[in-house]
Amino acid sequence: MNSPLRPRATGRVTLSDVAQLAGVSPITVSRALRGERAVAPDLVAKVRAAADTLGYVPNPAARALASGQSSHVAVLIPMLSNALFVDLLEALQHTLRQAGFQTLIGITHYDPSEEETLLREQLLHRPAGLVVTGLERTEATRLLIAQSGVPCVHLMTTDAPAGSHCVGFSQRDAGRDMARHLIAQGYRRIAFAAAQLDPRTLQRLAGWRSALVDAGLYDEVLEWLNPAPSSLALGARMFEQIMGQTPPVDAIFFCNDDLAQGALLAAMRTGVAVPQRVAIAGFNDLTGSDQMVPPLTTVRTPRAEIGHAAARMLMGLMQGEPSDSSAIDLGYTLQIRHST
Amino acid sequence: MNSPLRPRATGRVTLSDVAQLAGVSPITVSRALRGERAVAPDLVAKVRAAADTLGYVPNPAARALASGQSSHVAVLIPMLSNALFVDLLEALQHTLRQAGFQTLIGITHYDPSEEETLLREQLLHRPAGLVVTGLERTEATRLLIAQSGVPCVHLMTTDAPAGSHCVGFSQRDAGRDMARHLIAQGYRRIAFAAAQLDPRTLQRLAGWRSALVDAGLYDEVLEWLNPAPSSLALGARMFEQIMGQTPPVDAIFFCNDDLAQGALLAAMRTGVAVPQRVAIAGFNDLTGSDQMVPPLTTVRTPRAEIGHAAARMLMGLMQGEPSDSSAIDLGYTLQIRHST
DNA sequence: CTGAAAGCGCTTACAG
DNA sequence: CTGAAAGCGCTTACAG
Incomplete structure (x- = not known):
C-alpha cells in the first residue's frame, strides 16, 4: 500500500501526505496549520480534517531548518536551589508549553562567564526566544543577545534600558x-x-x-x-x-x-x-x-506572576509585536509575621 | 567574495564551506568532525583546521532532520521544589552538556497522566535519550517509551526489569x-x-x-x-x-x-x-x-552521583552499547544526628 | 488566496 | 578510506 517513492521512508506522516488527502498543495497545508497567512476557510477545515485523520505531527527539526528558527525558548537563571527560581521556571514553562514552545534551561550559578558559555550553546539552537535574569552581564553576553536578534525578556527587574523588556519589581x-x-x-x-x-x-x-x-x-x-x-x-x-x-x-x-x-x-x-x-x-x-x-x-515576591507575565510578553515579541522598551512592575508586599 | 550561488544565504558557515577550504567533500567533513567512521588522520587534521579557521558550528536542526535524531535528552522528574530533584537535574545536565546534549525538562507533579502528556510532547522532538524517574507509570507511557526506541534510564531505583536500565539505590x-x-x-x-x-x-x-x-x-x-x-x-x-x-x-x-x-x-x-x-x-x-x-x-542519598552515573549510562546506550538490563546501585548512608 | 520551485544544512545509503 | 547523489520535511521568496 505504501508508495514505493520513498527510499528512506521514516514511516512518518508528512505535510505532503496531508496535502494529498486534502487535495491541496503542501504549502497550503503548512499555512493552514500555522494560521500564517489567509487561507480560504473551507480549505483550512479540509486540511485540519486530513491532518487529524492521518495523525499528522509537524517535524520540529524540518521546521527549524527551513525557517531558521526553532520552537525553543532558552532560559538563563542563576540556580535552582533557591525556590524563587523554581517557581519562576515552573510558571514560565507552563505558559510557554501551551503555545508549543520547549524550554531550554541554563543554570549560571551566578557566574557571568558561565552565563556567557551557556548562552553561546543555546544560541546554536537558534531559540525563538530568550529569558534571562536581571540586566547585569558581561559585555560579550550583552552583545551576543543583541546581535542574535532573538527576542529577550529580563526577569526580576523593572528598570528597562532602551530596547529591553523587563518583568519584575523594584x-x-x-x-x-x-x-x-x-x-x-x-x-x-x-x-x-x-x-x-x-x-x-x-x-x-x-x-x-x-x-x-x-x-x-x-x-x-x-x-x-x-x-x-x-x-x-x-x-x-x-x-x-x-x-x-x-x-x-x-x-x-x-x-x-x-x-x-x-x-x-x-x-x-x-x-x-x-x-x-x-x-x-x-x-x-x-x-x-x-x-x-x-x-x-x-x-x-510574585514570582509565579512574573514567570507567566514574562512568558506572555516574550510570546508577543516572538510574534513580531512592536518592541518598544517596556517594563511590567508586579510589585511586592511586606509579609509581617512575628519575628519583628 | 561570497559565492553568488546562495539565494537564501544565512551568512552562516556550513559544512560545504569547510569542505571547500579543506579540499575534501562535505561528507568527509561530516565524518571527520563526528569521528563516525575511519577517516585518514591527515584529512581529519586538515578538516579540523578548516573548521576552526572558519568558526564552523554545526546546525543541530539540519543534523536532526537528516539523521532523524536530535541532540536533546528529555528528562521527566516529579518536581523541582524537592531539592532532591534539583540536585539530580544539575548533575545530569552537567554531564550531558559536556557531551553536547541539551536537556529538555518535563515536570510531572507526580501525576502519571501529566507524565504521559509531557512524554508525548518530548517525543515529537525525537530526543536522543530519555531519563525518567522510577519504574511505575501508565501502561500507555510504558508503551510509548518502548515503541519510541529511544534509550531510557530510570532514576532512583535499582530493580531493573528485563531490558531496562536503572541508577539509584534500594x-x-x-x-x-x-x-x-x-x-x-x-x-x-x-x-x-x-x-x-x-x-x-x-x-x-x-x-x-x-x-x-x-x-x-x-x-x-x-x-x-x-x-x-x-x-x-x-x-x-x-x-x-x-x-x-x-x-x-x-x-x-x-x-x-x-x-x-x-x-x-x-x-x-x-x-x-x-x-x-x-x-x-x-x-x-x-x-x-x-x-x-x-x-x-x-x-x-547520593543524588548527584546518581545524576552523573545516569548520564554516563545513557550516553553509553545512545552510542549503541549493548543494552542488556542493568542497574547501578549507589547506596545510601544513615546520617545520625541528634533528633534520635 | 494558492502554488511550483528552490533551498535550509546536514546524513544516509550505495558505490568504489 | 572517500565521494556523488538523494533525501530528511519543512518554509521562504516569487509568481499569479
Whole structure:
C-alpha cells in the first residue's frame, strides 16, 4: 500500500501526505496549520480534517531548518536551589508549553562567564526566544543577545534600558520599604546581612541604606556583606557574628529567607529571644518561612506572576509585536509575621 | 567574495564551506568532525583546521532532520521544589552538556497522566535519550517509551526489569535500615509518616514495615499516610496528629526531610522535647536538616552521583552499547544526628 | 488566496 | 578510506 517513492521512508506522516488527502498543495497545508497567512476557510477545515485523520505531527527539526528558527525558548537563571527560581521556571514553562514552545534551561550559578558559555550553546539552537535574569552581564553576553536578534525578556527587574523588556519589581523599593517598616516599629540599629551579592541583592542593600540614611540611622558597620552562596548555615554563622557587635543591633534584615531562617534557628540554639532581643526579617517568603519559630517577617515576591507575565510578553515579541522598551512592575508586599 | 550561488544565504558557515577550504567533500567533513567512521588522520587534521579557521558550528536542526535524531535528552522528574530533584537535574545536565546534549525538562507533579502528556510532547522532538524517574507509570507511557526506541534510564531505583536500565539505590532497604537503627536505639513504638505516597515513598514504607514486623513491633496504627504533597506545614500537622495517639509513639520516621523539619519546628512550638519525648528521623538529608534544632537524623542519598552515573549510562546506550538490563546501585548512608 | 520551485544544512545509503 | 547523489520535511521568496 505504501508508495514505493520513498527510499528512506521514516514511516512518518508528512505535510505532503496531508496535502494529498486534502487535495491541496503542501504549502497550503503548512499555512493552514500555522494560521500564517489567509487561507480560504473551507480549505483550512479540509486540511485540519486530513491532518487529524492521518495523525499528522509537524517535524520540529524540518521546521527549524527551513525557517531558521526553532520552537525553543532558552532560559538563563542563576540556580535552582533557591525556590524563587523554581517557581519562576515552573510558571514560565507552563505558559510557554501551551503555545508549543520547549524550554531550554541554563543554570549560571551566578557566574557571568558561565552565563556567557551557556548562552553561546543555546544560541546554536537558534531559540525563538530568550529569558534571562536581571540586566547585569558581561559585555560579550550583552552583545551576543543583541546581535542574535532573538527576542529577550529580563526577569526580576523593572528598570528597562532602551530596547529591553523587563518583568519584575523594584528590588530597591522593596528593600527600602522593609527597612522603613522596621524603623516604624521602633528598631534603631538595623543591620543588613547579605550573601551572594548578586545585583538584585545589592539593589535591596541600596534600598535599605536609603531608608536608614533618611531616618538618620545609617552606620556603615551595620552592613554585613558576604559573597558566599546563601544558605541556612551561612545565615546562622552571620547571625552569630552580628550578635557579637557593639553597640548591639536590635534588628537584622537578611537579603534572603534562607539566611533569615538559618538565623532564626541559630537564635533558638543560642537562646536569643526573637524579636525581643533582636528582630529578624527576610526576603522572598520562601517555603518554610511561615513555619519558623517565630514565623518570619519577609517580603513576598510574585514570582509565579512574573514567570507567566514574562512568558506572555516574550510570546508577543516572538510574534513580531512592536518592541518598544517596556517594563511590567508586579510589585511586592511586606509579609509581617512575628519575628519583628 | 561570497559565492553568488546562495539565494537564501544565512551568512552562516556550513559544512560545504569547510569542505571547500579543506579540499575534501562535505561528507568527509561530516565524518571527520563526528569521528563516525575511519577517516585518514591527515584529512581529519586538515578538516579540523578548516573548521576552526572558519568558526564552523554545526546546525543541530539540519543534523536532526537528516539523521532523524536530535541532540536533546528529555528528562521527566516529579518536581523541582524537592531539592532532591534539583540536585539530580544539575548533575545530569552537567554531564550531558559536556557531551553536547541539551536537556529538555518535563515536570510531572507526580501525576502519571501529566507524565504521559509531557512524554508525548518530548517525543515529537525525537530526543536522543530519555531519563525518567522510577519504574511505575501508565501502561500507555510504558508503551510509548518502548515503541519510541529511544534509550531510557530510570532514576532512583535499582530493580531493573528485563531490558531496562536503572541508577539509584534500594528505597526499601534504606527504609528498613533506618527503622532498624531506631529499634536498635531502643525505640519501641515507631511511627512511619508519609506524604505524596509516590512509589518510592511506598517502598520506604515497606522497608520500615518489614523491620518492625521482624522485631515484633509492627502495629498498623503506626502508619500515617497522607496523599497530599510533602511540605513543612504538612509535617507540622502530621506531627501534632501523631502526638495525640495513644499508646504514645516514641519515634517518628518521616518519608522525607521536609516533613521531618516541619515536625521539628512544631515540636519546638509546642514544647515537645526531641528526642527525649519523641525521636524524629527523615529521609534525603535535604538542605537545612543539619541546621535544625536538634539536627535531624536522616538518610543521606547520593543524588548527584546518581545524576552523573545516569548520564554516563545513557550516553553509553545512545552510542549503541549493548543494552542488556542493568542497574547501578549507589547506596545510601544513615546520617545520625541528634533528633534520635 | 494558492502554488511550483528552490533551498535550509546536514546524513544516509550505495558505490568504489 | 572517500565521494556523488538523494533525501530528511519543512518554509521562504516569487509568481499569479
